[in-house]
Amino acid sequence: DSRMDGIDILKQVKRNNPDVPVIIISGHGNIEIAVAAIKQGAYDFIEKPFNIDQLLVVIRRAMETSRLRRENQSLRRQDTGPTQMIGASASFKGLISQLDKVTKSNGRVMLTGPAGAGKELAARYIHANSNRASAPFVTVNCAGVAPDRMEEVLFGRENAERGVEPGLLEQAHGGVIYFDEVADMPLGTQSKILRVLVDQQFTRVGGNDKVRVDLRVISSTNRDLEKAIAAETFRQELFHRLNVVPIAVPSLEDRREDIPVLADHFIAEFNTVQGLPKRDISDEALALLQTMVWPGNVRQLKNLIERVLILAPGDNDTVLGASMLPTEFLDGIKRSAIGSDEGYLAKPLRDAREDFEREYLNAQMSRFNGNISRTAQFVGMERSALHRKLKSLGLTDEDRGAS
Structure with missing residues (x-):
């Protein structure tokens, strides 16, 4: 012109x-x-x-x-993060089934679940199996960006000194923008993101021209967003825009059966990435791992495996036994099994045996996620006999849920 x-x-x-x-x-x-x-x-x-x-x-x-x-x-x-999902438990298969259903659409997904459960991995899985797989996957760490910088980080900026600096939204054009821990996004930024979702365009900080973007949005949180809405720290309309397809990522305690295969996977990964020895892990050690409480979920398991590979004695052919697990971990298992007040040695044989059976079977039931058939097979009992034993020990579903 x-x-x-x-x-x-x-x-x-x-x-x-x-x-x-x-x-x-x-x-x-x-x-x-x-x-x-x-x-x-x-x-x-x-x-x-x-x-x-x-x-x-x-x-x-x-x-x-x-x-x-x-x-x-x-x-x-660049999408340098892992996309392979590992597991075979019923909870894991249910998760994969839901993820596979949303990979081919552009619908917004809200991933919920505790910290360390694998929400970002689930988001990357969606991206890697979608028609946007060759486009960028850009993560916004909502909890890690200072509130006064959030808008520059997201929208970019324009100024005389440095010209145009594209933000994360612009960098994700054509691909996926992943809002990690979206509940931590500043309230003021939430209203602007809401407008981006509606208009698919925004203005850079310091600029006047509209920037159009084509994005798929995936979000995650380990908090109750409805409570955040009630507390007026999260916008209800933004929640409804982001929560088109809600998917719950199970905790590690909900998929204990996956711990052996996850442990093997992490051992192989640390061997490839860090050159740590590729060692086998004993059945006894795996059984202990499957009965542990995991507040940090899969991330905590991965960290523990790395620690054991670095510190465990022996050569590359030495099997990782239960005694090689961290001391505080073994102490916690011991306290859980024996009790905090008095040990088995202070009780008559009948009472001590009953306490042991109760603790043992409760741990095995937790290990196999309450599956009676698999627990019976592992402990060497008939299914009907195990039913009777659990009832006599007060280990009904209600009792176990309250324990």
Whole structure:
């Protein structure tokens, strides 16, 4: 359009292609025009007449700067996280079934579950198996960004000194934006994100032009958002926009049967990534792991496996036994089994045996997620005999749930 001047053309180019470096050459240069050009994202401003060698130097610098910026952005948004889901329990299979149903759509997903359960892994699984798999997966750590910087981080910014700096929303264009722990997003930012979800466009901080984006949104939280809404720390309308498909990620205690395969997976992973020895783990150690309380869920299990591989004695062929588990872990198991007030040695044989059977069977039932058939097979009892034993020990479903 001949009616557009250089600044107008610059604005249109940067709006449609923000990563393309632009050099303004003008025969009517003054400081005001130069400042306006740089503010709108120009790499440099050159007045006529100019030296061709000088122009070539500026072009080379602009191309190198653009290349480095693209590489930096690519590395920042590159999906380098794991996408493989590991498990075979009923809870795990139920989760995978739900995730597979949402991979081929663009519906917004809200992942709920305790810290360390694998919500980000579930989000990456959705992305990796969707039609956006080749596009970016960008994580927004809502709890890790200072509230006063959140909008610059999300929307980017424009200023005279540094030009246009795309934010995470812009970097995720065409792919997935993942709001990790969305309950920690500042209330003021929530209203602006709500507008982005409605309009699929936004304005950079310090800018005036609209930036259009095509995004799929996945969010996660370990908190009760309905309580946050009641406390007026989370916007109800945003909740309804994000919570189109709610999926609960089970805790590790809800999928104890997966602990052996998860342990083997982490041992192999640490061998590949860190060069730690690839060692077998004993059945006794696995049984203890399956009876442990896991407040940190899968993340805690992974950390424990790493610690054991680093500190356990013996060579690469030595099996990791129960005695090689951390001392505080073994002490906790021992206290749980014996009781905090008095041990088995202080009781008559009949009472001590009954206490042991109760603790043992309760632990095995927890290990197999309450599955009577699998527990009976493991402990070597007939299913009907186990039923009778559990009833005599007061280990009904109600009793176990209250314990």
